[in-house]
Amino acid sequence: MFGPSNQILNNLLFWVSRKKWLIATFFISISIFYLPTPEGLSPEGHRTLIIVITALILIISESIPIPAVALLIIIMEVVLGIDTPNGVASTFMSDAVFFIMGSLMLAVAIVHQGLDKHLALMIVTLTGNKTWRISLGFVGVSAIMSSFIGEHTVAAMMLPVALSLLKNSGVSINRSTEISTLLLFSIAYGCALGSIGTPSGGGRNAIMIGYFAEFGLADISYLDWMKYAYPMLLIEIPLASAILWYTFTPEKTIMDSAVRKLKVDVAKSGSLNSNQKLSIIVFIFVFIGWIFLSPRIGLGIVALSGVFLYLSLRLIEWNDIATRMNWGIVILFGSVISLGIQMKDTGAASWLAQSFLDFSQLFVADQILTSWFFSVVLCSVMTNLLSNAATVAVLGPIVLDLGVNPIIMGMATSVASAFAYLTIVASPTCMIIHSTGLVSSKDYFKAGWKLFIVSIVLLFLISFLYWPMLS
Amino acid sequence: MKILIAISSKKYSSQTLEVGMRVAKAFNAKPTIVDVGDKINQFSLKEVGVAQERMESWDLDRPGVEVLEWAFDFLSENKFIEKKEIESGFPKNTLIETGGRRSEVYLKGTVCDDVSLILRNGEIIEELISEVQKEHYDVTIIGKSQSSKKDYELSQYIDSSIFIVNNYQFDRNYKILLAIHESHFTKKAVKYSVRIAQAFNIGVNIIVIGKNNESIDGLKKAGKWSAKFLRRNKISFSESFEIGDPVEVINKKADKNHILIMSLESNNPLKTFFKGNTPLKILKQTQSSVLIVK
Numbered sequence: 001m002f003g004p005s006n007q008i009l010n011n012l013l014f015w016v017s018r019k020k021w022l023i024a025t026f027f028i029s030i031s032i033f034y035l036p037t038p039e040g041l042s043p044e045g046h047r048t049l050i051i052v053i054t055a056l057i058l059i060i061s062e063s064i065p066i067p068a069v070a071l072l073i074i075i076m077e078v079v080l081g082i083d084t085p086n087g088v089a090s091t092f093m094s095d096a097v098f099f100i101m102g103s104l105m106l107a108v109a110i111v112h113q114g115l116d117k118h119l120a121l122m123i124v125t126l127t128g129n130k131t132w133r134i135s136l137g138f139v140g141v142s143a144i145m146s147s148f149i150g151e152h153t154v155a156a157m158m159l160p161v162a163l164s165l166l167k168n169s170g171v172s173i174n175r176s177t178e179i180s181t182l183l184l185f186s187i188a189y190g191c192a193l194g195s196i197g198t199p200s201g202g203g204r205n206a207i208m209i210g211y212f213a214e215f216g217l218a219d220i221s222y223l224d225w226m227k228y229a230y231p232m233l234l235i236e237i238p239l240a241s242a243i244l245w246y247t248f249t250p251e252k253t254i255m256d257s258a259v260r261k262l263k264v265d266v267a268k269s270g271s272l273n274s275n276q277k278l279s280i281i282v283f284i285f286v287f288i289g290w291i292f293l294s295p296r297i298g299l300g301i302v303a304l305s306g307v308f309l310y311l312s313l314r315l316i317e318w319n320d321i322a323t324r325m326n327w328g329i330v331i332l333f334g335s336v337i338s339l340g341i342q343m344k345d346t347g348a349a350s351w352l353a354q355s356f357l358d359f360s361q362l363f364v365a366d367q368i369l370t371s372w373f374f375s376v377v378l379c380s381v382m383t384n385l386l387s388n389a390a391t392v393a394v395l396g397p398i399v400l401d402l403g404v405n406p407i408i409m410g411m412a413t414s415v416a417s418a419f420a421y422l423t424i425v426a427s428p429t430c431m432i433i434h435s436t437g438l439v440s441s442k443d444y445f446k447a448g449w450k451l452f453i454v455s456i457v458l459l460f461l462i463s464f465l466y467w468p469m470l471s
Numbered sequence: 472m473k474i475l476i477a478i479s480s481k482k483y484s485s486q487t488l489e490v491g492m493r494v495a496k497a498f499n500a501k502p503t504i505v506d507v508g509d510k511i512n513q514f515s516l517k518e519v520g521v522a523q524e525r526m527e528s529w530d531l532d533r534p535g536v537e538v539l540e541w542a543f544d545f546l547s548e549n550k551f552i553e554k555k556e557i558e559s560g561f562p563k564n565t566l567i568e569t570g571g572r573r574s575e576v577y578l579k580g581t582v583c584d585d586v587s588l589i590l591r592n593g594e595i596i597e598e599l600i601s602e603v604q605k606e607h608y609d610v611t612i613i614g615k616s617q618s619s620k621k622d623y624e625l626s627q628y629i630d631s632s633i634f635i636v637n638n639y640q641f642d643r644n645y646k647i648l649l650a651i652h653e654s655h656f657t658k659k660a661v662k663y664s665v666r667i668a669q670a671f672n673i674g675v676n677i678i679v680i681g682k683n684n685e686s687i688d689g690l691k692k693a694g695k696w697s698a699k700f701l702r703r704n705k706i707s708f709s710e711s712f713e714i715g716d717p718v719e720v721i722n723k724k725a726d727k728n729h730i731l732i733m734s735l736e737s738n739n740p741l742k743t744f745f746k747g748n749t750p751l752k753i754l755k756q757t758q759s760s761v762l763i764v765k
Contacts, residue, residue, distance in 0.1 A: 007630060010740040014600065014628045066513045111521055114528060152515075156522040160529035167531070174537050326517040387514050424512075431515035432522045437508075437534045 021061035029054050038351070045348035047080040051339060052348070052394060059332075059386045067328035073335040082342050091338040096210030098300025100203040100389070101330045102307055106286065107153035108324045109310040113279045116157040119145075121266045123161065129256040131179065135186045136241040138162065142190030143237050147197025147230070148287060152428040154194070158187045159432060164265070169258030176438045179250035184433040185447055189240050189421060191429040193455070196418045197233040199225050199299055200290060203333055204392035206299060208414040210337065211396045215344060217406045222290040222299065227470060228411050232462050239454055247447040275315055282309045329387075336393035349397035357402065368404050372463060375399040376412050376456060380419040384426040388417040405468075412463050419455050421448035472500040473606060475631070477599060477613040479506060481541045484614060486639040488545055490760070491612040494634065497670025503606065505589040506538040507598045535590045536563065539576060542588060551586060566590070572598070596624045603631050610634055610663075610762075619755050626735070626751050626763055627743060632663070634762045635754060638727055647675040648729040648759070651693050652717045652749065653686060656734035660764040661697045664732045665704045667762070671730075674707040678724055680717045687714055718752045727758040735765040 016023070029050050037046040051073055058069045077088045119141070127137035138158065146154040162183040166173050171180060195201035199209055199222055209225065212218045220228075272280075286306035294302050310316050343349040360370045375395065382391040392414055399413045400406045420426030424434045424441055433439055476491035478484035488504065495502035511519050523533040532540075540561045546552045562576060569575045576588040591598040603611060608631045615637035616622050625633055649664045651657055668675050679694040681687025694710060701708045713720045725731045733750055737743060750763040 006740055010628060010630065013740055013744050017624070017628075018597070062513055108521070111525065116525060116529075152518040152521075156518065156525050159522050160526045160531055163526065163531050164529055173531070324517060324521055326514075329514065425514070428515035428518035431511055432519055435509070435511060435519045435522065435534055 019063050021057060022063040025054055025057045025061075025063075028057070040354065041351040042347050044082050044346040045343075045351055048077075048082055048339070048342050048346045048348040049352075051076045051080065051082075052343065055336070055339065055390075056386070056394065059390055065328065067331050070328070070332040070335040073339050077338065077342060082346060088338060091341040092334045094210055094214075094334075094337060095298040095300040096203075096206045096337055097330065097334045098298070099199070099206040099303050100300075100333050102300055102303025103150055103200055103203070103206075104325055104330065105307040105321050106283070106303060106310070107150045108321050109307065109316040110149055110279065110283065111153055111156050112316050112320055112324075113276050115272075115276055115279075116160055117266045117269045118272060118276075119157055120161040120164070120262055124165075124259045124262055129254055129259045131182070131250055131253050131255055132241075132245055134165070134255060134259075135182050135245060136238070138183060138186035139190035139193075139241045139244070140237050142187050143194030143197070143233055146191040146194035147201045147233060149283070150200065151191035151195040151202065152432065155187055155191045155429040155432045158191075159184075159436070161262075162187060163436070164262055165255060165258045168261040168265075169252065169255050171252070173436070173438065176440065176443075177250070178248045179252050180438045181443055182244055182248040182250055184436065184439055185244050185248065185443070186241070188427075188429045188433045189244065189447075189451060190237070192418050192420050192427060193236045193240055193451075194233060196229045196415045197226065198222060198229070198290075200303070202418065203329075203389040204417050205414055207333070207337055207340075207389060207392050208396055208410050209299070211340065211400060212407070212410060214341060215397075215400060215406075217400065217410070219295065220407075221295045228467060229415060231466065232415065232458060235458060236455065239458070240451055243450045243454065244447055247450065248443075278313060279310065279315050282306060282313070282315070285309070329389075332387070333389055333393070336390050340393045340397045343394075344397040344401075350401045352398045353401040353403070356398075367402075371399070371402040371404045371409065372412060372460070375402070375409055376416040376459060379413045379416040380452065380456065383417045383420050384422045386425075388420055388427060392417050408463055408467050411467065412459060415459055416456070419452055421451050421455075472498050472610075473608045474498065474500045474502045475599070475602060475606070475608040475611045476502055476504045477507065477595075477611065478504060478538060478542060479614070480538055484538075485545070486641075487612060487614040487636045488542060489549075489641065490634070490636050490639055492546070492549065492551055493670050494610070494612060494667060497666045498610075500609070501586075503587040503589055503602075503608070504539070504542050505591060505599070505602060506535050506542075507595045508535040508590065508592045510593045532563070535592075536566065539566075539588045539590060543576075546586060573602075596621065596628065599625070600628055600630075603629050612636065615754075615760075619751075622754050623751050626748065626754070627740065632659075632762065632764045635760060637760045638758055639760055643728060645671060645673050645728055645730055647673060648721075648725050648731045649675050649677045649697065650717065650721050650731065650733040651677060651679045651690060651697060652733070652736070653682075653690070654734040654736045656764050657693050658696070660732055660734040660762075661700050663762060663764055665701060665706055667730065667732070668701075668706045669704070673730075674709075675701055676724075676729075677701070677708055677710040678720070679710070679712045680720050681712070681714055682716065683714060687712055717749050721749075721753050722756050725753070725757050725759045729759045730762065731757065731759045732762045732764065735763060 032050050037043050055073050077083055078085050123137045123141050127133040142154050142158055163173050166180050171177055199205040209220050212220050289302035364370045379391055379395050399409045422444055424430050474495045478488055543561045566574050566576050572592045574590040610632045611629055612634040615635050647664050647668055664675055677697050679690050681690050698710055754761055
């Protein structure tokens, strides 16, 4: 075994072998810093772009913890002279961050109530025992629920329902089968496509609403967002379900005994208890607050009020929220929103948008179509590689500056960031189903590419046929 | 003495577990069995944790538990665990989180001092390094990987001796091939050979390899000491001397009927990092299981 000095040396070598991207990022940043500032870009904009590149590489490579990336963004904003410490602090915290933080806390509180058994009963009562109907039910229920309470919350509640059905039908839950793949992807894709439905479906929706307001483009309310996005969600449910069925058609087309066993198991757990009823009532109040009060007090404050009620009514303890919340994500969202605002303020976003327009004019005359495809395709590809909220936070200020109707561009970008169908790391829901060991990375591509293309075509039609009627 | 046995599934790890437990028995060591599950990306860590909590509330096992359960059954069938433990079945309720990505089942052993079952999630090399650093294992036992990079990283970075189990078959008549070459850890390698020979009840072929006549003269002393040590421990052995490149000579001599035991040339990680090491070069081609002593 190694002596103490050799142990340190060995640890250092291992660190270097695992932090190649961190070291590369350092040299890339230094190199860009010493490059002359491009024409039309301010020195502050130049330095902001260094932070954007640094953050993107570090988030994708995961070479340092995500909260460390978030802190690095804030430090670099001040050290590179882009803004004062107080200026950075004020862009770091906004209603969008309150909303993301509140929604994540609400998610923990809802999962904590153990409503999944009743959810299971509701699904099998609605769908009956035919496998295709159960799959459709999983997609539909996941989509509609995740549009209100966030995708990973729903995935966490739906996962045991699907695994119980599989176990009850005699399918091994230790190895992958067509039916297990079908049900798990019904949850993951249902949650992903549902997350576009309302601002509370995903943090990225709140970020885009924040940008609309911050840049003086529009005030989009909770209900306005639903008018834009919900029709697409409803159309996608049967489409996604059909794609999944024909990609992973199982041999077992009836799950009669599994459904019966599940009903018996759920019946044993009894009816809703008072805490569960109360938690549903609190969430309904929050939902009503989002619709009617958010234009006046903001989405974030409504979400935090809901958390206040859950805590005050002792429906959840603070310790449960504190240990189950992904605080690193909240800090990251705050810092990428701050970075997005700096991109706008320093002119980096406009410069990138103009550079893209100048370049695209060499090939295509129609700027509207080019800009739309640029933002949607880039966003949907990036969302499969890094966090969808981080994608929207970075791309948002650029696409809103492309000179096309900013509402349509912003909504299209936000919706496209939900097309996280292709990789395991695309979203927490993809990772949740992968963590069961029942789906492989190939499975994501097998069904994902079809849904990816169908979603882009559908978004195109909705963007140019339906949304102009609302604007 | 502490031994770490890394497993992944019933399909791929039964040989590793069998060999590992026999080695643990030979050393009268405390074995820890670890399963390293897939890495969960940082954006999803908490969310996956919550989903797994919900699974447990439905009496569904979290991924990886079935591997530990199979290992438990293996231990009980082979009488590594007390009867009381076997009758009560796999004690899932003693799966305790002992760190962000580490859970542990506590079991009482009979043949060995103690047996621990560990569940970890993450990149396998990082997790094994972390486990070895945390618990100070003397030997890590793992199945041979498809990737030579992984084998290289194991031999370079893990701060324990490493036993890489390759093509092991229980009904085959094995012999230990103890390679003595220029190394700091020859005595330790000889001692390990004796223990393993006793555990598997097999003989030892000592092969002393010098790069030239001068170096073989220097190694003859080590060869003599090894022969004496084996004789004293009543291990049947043969001895031969070869001149040439250790990698070529060992690869020529070692076949699937051998368990190759050799030591790392240097304990300077920087030297190994840049120059590579003999065991790793051998590992790339050999059909034998290899114990790299360091």
